[in-house]
Structure formats: structure tokens, C-alpha cells
Amino acid sequence: MSNTALMPSDLHAADRLAVVEALYRFAAGIDKRDWDLFASAIAEDVVSDFGPAAAKAGFDYPVIQGRKNLIAALSASLGTLDTTHSVSNPLVEIDGDTARLDALVEAQHVPISDPSRHYLMKNRYDVELARQGDVWVITRNTVDNVWRSGDVSVMSVA
Structure with missing residues (x-):
């Protein structure tokens, strides 16, 4: 086997890593305010639901549909905040050209x-993805909160 050839199990591992990498691009795009990087992680018709996490914190956040709308909403709602997002414990299931990530x-x-x-949240992300060419992109993301600490009014700083 040459150094560039991948075994079938390696291809599956590469896909699993690429699925998780989509969530890394999503998080890094937010933290760096790099909306091109963020856009590379999501489908044009993405559906994003931060509602379950927001409800536990006592505020409403609507379900957002579409890449442009999601970028506009996040850049506005997080515009006065510095953020850091850390991803852990990824579990990936792949079925052809679709995947699910927890x-x-x-x-x-x-x-x-x-x-x-500060306001710190540990959230569970339930993510659906699709393969688009050589990359995986998020088609749906639902965020629920596991625990939180700090000053929730930070989230409404104008």
C-alpha cells in the first residue's frame, strides 16, 4: 500500500473526523468573528435551534433558518461579547452522505x-450534517443546556 492510499476503515475515520471538523469550524467562526469560516461549516438552508438552551437561561431565541439569517442573528446577538467555544465528547454516526453528531x-x-x-454554559449539541463535495456541513443544529453559571444578563448586553 502506498502512503497516499487509504484503507476502507481509514476512509470511515477520515469522514468521522471531517464531521467533527464541521463543528470546529462553526465554533471557531463564531469566536474569531470569521463569518466566512462559519459559513463553510453550515448548509445554505441550515436550521439552527438554540431555543432549548435559551429557555433554561430564561430568555427566548427563535429557530433560525438559512445561512445568511443565522450569520446575521449571531453576529448581532454576540456583537458585544467575546466568546470561546470548546467542543468535547463528539459521537458521530454516518449513513452514506448524511451524519449525526452529538x-x-x-x-x-x-x-x-x-x-x-461572564456567562458560561455547557451545552449539548445535536447536529445533523450532509456531505457537500469534499466537506461536511451542518444542516440542522439543536442546542440544549446541561449546566450554566455566571451572570445571565451578559447575554442581553447591548
Whole structure:
């Protein structure tokens, strides 16, 4: 076998890594405010539901449909915050050109104007993905909260 040939089990491992990598691009895009990177992680007709996590924190966040709408919503709602997202415990199931990813994402939110305050959430991401060419993209993401700490009013800083 040459160094560039992949065995079938390696191809499956490569797909599993590429699925998780889509969530890494999603998180890094938010944290870096790199909306091109973020866009590379999501399908044009993506559906994103932060509602379950928001409800546990006591506020509403609508289900958002479409790449442009999601980027607009996140860039507006997080515009006054520095964020860090850490992805852990990814579990991937692949079925042809679709996949499902369950992961924990710790999301820290700190007001740019007052870094002494924070709101930290550990969320469970239930992610559906599709293969588009050589990459995997998120088609649906549902975020539920496991635990949270800090000052929830950070999320409404204007």
C-alpha cells in the first residue's frame, strides 16, 4: 500500500473526523468573528435551534433558518461579547452522505466592555450534517443546556 492510499476503515475515520471538523469550524467562526469560516461549516438552508438552551437561561431565541439569517442573528446577538467555544465528547454516526453528531460544547460569553463578568454554559449539541463535495456541513443544529453559571444578563448586553 502506498502512503497516499487509504484503507476502507481509514476512509470511515477520515469522514468521522471531517464531521467533527464541521463543528470546529462553526465554533471557531463564531469566536474569531470569521463569518466566512462559519459559513463553510453550515448548509445554505441550515436550521439552527438554540431555543432549548435559551429557555433554561430564561430568555427566548427563535429557530433560525438559512445561512445568511443565522450569520446575521449571531453576529448581532454576540456583537458585544467575546466568546470561546470548546467542543468535547463528539459521537458521530454516518449513513452514506448524511451524519449525526452529538457533542458537548462549553460556551463562555464575556462582555467586551466589562471582562470581569461572564456567562458560561455547557451545552449539548445535536447536529445533523450532509456531505457537500469534499466537506461536511451542518444542516440542522439543536442546542440544549446541561449546566450554566455566571451572570445571565451578559447575554442581553447591548
